[in-house]
Amino acid sequence: MSDRPFLVFVVEDNEYYNKLLVHALSLNPDLLVRSFKNGKDFLAKLSEKPDVITLDYHLPDHKGSTLLQRIQDESPESEVIIISEQEDIETAVDLLKGGAYDYLVKSKDINSRLHNCINNIKKQKDLSTQVKSLQKEVKAKYSFQSSMIGNSKPMKEVFGLIEKAIQTNITVSITGNTGTGKELVAKAIHYNSKLRDKAFVPVNMAAIPKDLVESELFGHE
Template sequence: MEPYKIFIVEDDPWYGEILEYHLSLNPDYSITRFTNGKDCLASLYKKPDLITIDFSLPDYTGDKLYQKIKETDDSVPVIVISGQDEIAVAVNLLKMGVADYLIKDDNTKDILWNAVTKIKETGKLKKEVAQLKEELGQKFSFDKSIKGQSPALKKIFELMDKATKTNINVSITGETGTGKEVVAKAIHYNSDRKKKNFVAVNMAAIPKELIESELFGHEKGAFTGALARKAGKFEEANGGTIFLDEIAELDLSLQSKLLRVLQEREVIRVGGNENVKLDVRLLIATHKDLAEEVKKSNFREDLYYRIIGLPIELPPLRERGNDVLILAKYFADEFAKDNKMGNINLAQDAKDKLMRYNYPGNVRELKAMIDLAAVMCDGQEIKATDISYTTAKGDQTFMAEEKTLRDYTCDIIKYFLKKYDNDVIAAAGKLDIGKSTIYKMIQQKEIAV
């Protein structure tokens, strides 16, 4: 492990030695001492982790030296140690951004020890957070977060790439289950805002009476139950990105307030008067046609033009060709990994069956189907019989699977044969067809009884 490098800038040799000796008791610290600001600045290329400076040096005052340090390395924390206890001086330095301000007395070395320990731990946490965000950015690279190679998807990648290069608003549309939030996250984590927050809000999931407080925050006592000040989602996203999903569900009365926030780039908490400045990138999503909602007077036209920005319309899964199989294999691998099941493959008849279905629930439905098929399969291979198509109501879909008329005829006859315990005459009577038709299909092994 590399030592924690500390610079001590102190023109009093005796006092500097005391601080150096005391901090050197920690074997993880590497101490370098200077008697003036000039030498300290000349050594900043060594990348210290922390600097302590005396406020009154021969060549610099504490505030001037702090400014010079920050011009060279804005990330290094600085502690100012001063022989004067003027509150105004301390307040000014803290406003400038110094990590701490200590007064020289008998307890300084112990207070400094605690201050350095705290700053070191905080720095460690910041590095860990930065690393995690970097890893998250890699996770949300387009090809890792959105699986597929179809021409339709490649067009989406091109638009997403354009979206990452500016702060233009982005409106993401598409059927339910096409992955709108995944696209929004990928845009954020590939943009220059990736180190700041990504805040997602599902407008349809928040009760109408709470949504204003949820978005814009509230002050203590603003309403019954408001026991403390609460920052809203826009404040949480400051510097980063806010994603408003199902924005078409937002009540008209709140649409005007949202419009004001976007126009003025500031928010006023419910029950408050303070204007909180915002620097937020807006991404929105809906499965509805917003232009049509404007025509129906369900959505404000001025807000529509404010938020539409760069439109990205996600294709339904049925229009993405072989992406179905790429996604199916990915979901099977993920499920097997999460459940320690070993490798799971897709049999050819399973692939054929997957490719014939039209996926009304899109990617979300495919994942649910593959998870279930992985549980139902025997061994390490998913077969066609392991895959079942169901609607949200739990009924077998009929027209969802794309088949020939002959295949549909076989399915219908098989259904009625099963219903009437393989009684051919009863099934033929119910379908109003000749029993010879059914017998012939059985003979040709199109139907098994």
């Protein structure tokens, strides 16, 4: 996970609710909370790329839907929680379709609902960070420049073929004697290609009876 603090922007013009939300969120030591009372001041700091933005739908200088679009354009990784005094289903649906993470109505349980919402976002972002980190590790592990050693002409030809396979979307057949590194080459192609985010599924063909190979690989009716 990143050492960067989990940054939350509270954008709320109502002084009471602004202080209420900031106080409630600041009780969580994992959060760094900053508050704004208008859209202008908030937009001036949007470049800091907050993880979460709680956005009052009715601000004195900007409409909530307009700010949501600006956030989507300038800080798409930021999750937006719309907070409104009105339980307007149609507006809520439009905002969720527009990219908002959730729509909360100001009420007595706003603090607990907001905490749950932000905790879910944080878990998702932490998981996403871990996945990206693992993907980088896997790519580095199966980088053929570092995992395969050889300066001979045949090895250079193999490296050239791997480069071609990585840049295309064709079926590749790898042949060779046992122990020559066929699976290593296959992994190098997979984890360095556009399909790196997909699963790599090795199949031991020697363990599958000849009559069942087709159904095992391609299924059967």
